[in-house]
Amino acid sequence: MAEIVPGAFHFPGFLDAAAQERLAQEIAAVIEQAPLFVSRMPKSGLPMSVRMTNCGPLGWMSDRDRGYRYEPRHPETGALWPPIPKMLLDIWDELTRYPKPPEACLVNVYSNDAKMGLHQDRDEADFEAPILSLSLGADCRFRFGGPKRSDKTVGFTLSSGDALVFGGPARLCFHGVDRILPPILTPLPAPLAGQGARVNLTLRRVT
Ligand code: SIN
């Protein structure tokens, strides 16, 4: 485990190959019930380069007119999001030790050329709980900064099976994905093959 900045902890290889395969199976089932969709930037309406879906009571999304927000239902099917798999609830308990379960699990699917600009996770009403992120598939160059956009940042690699927990003084730190690294060595586990190059799960408390 490495502390990136105070409050942000990187657990390389937290999930072994068998656990990654089990998690991929769970996420493939989520995608079957709640198909991947494209969120759009507030105001400009430009599409994000990742495709996403959610599980849990609330799911994160964005569109041109109403911007970033949590919704209980899928924007295209109108169905409630599927529940968060037990495996993820257990990992949340183990890594965050937070007394309440996560309310949202955002599933982001990156193709080879997808990225995510530097941003804060601040659409939640409660910043007490940490954020838990898990990665599958291709490595990415991840960037982590401070609570101000202008703060200095550090870059590091997030690989398949890695966990990242950021809370407390790091809860509102800027972060993003510079680029996906060649996925040749670490394709997505079989149940997710063909969906993209990399999958990231972000678990959060919202209310
Ligand atoms: C995010 O911050 O929403 C995604 C992070 C990641 O893909 O690792």
Ligand code: FE2
């Ligand atoms: Fe984020």
